[in-house]
Amino acid sequence: MSAVALQTDLLKKTVKIQKNNNAGIYGFQFYIRGKPWDVVVVEQVYVYKPSGTNVPVFGRSDAS
Numbered sequence: 150m151s152a153v154a155l156q157t158d159l160l161k162k163t164v165k166i167q168k169n170n171n172a173g174i175y176g177f178q179f180y181i182r183g184k185p186w187d188v189v190v191v192e193q194v195y196v197y198k199p200s201g202t203n204v205p206v207f208g209r210s211d212a213s
Contacts, residue, residue, distance in 0.1 A: 154160055165176035165187065173192035178185055196203040 163177055163179070165178055166174065175190045175192070177188045177190070179188060180186070194208075195206040197206055198204070
């Protein structure tokens with residue numbers, strides 16, 4: 150992303166949601182093998198509490 154940030158016109162084409170929003174939803178468009186792919190990112194992290202601590206559902210670290 151830092152390389153794209155140097156080219157502001159390219160960054161504006163990549164970031165689909167240009168305004169700040171209270172919903173915490175961000176939209177991007179990437180190209181894979183020349184085909185456009187729309188990606189939506191939500192700022193919430195879903196967690197569960199196996200032993201009283203929050204553990205991310207979709208991402209984990211093997212570090213102890």
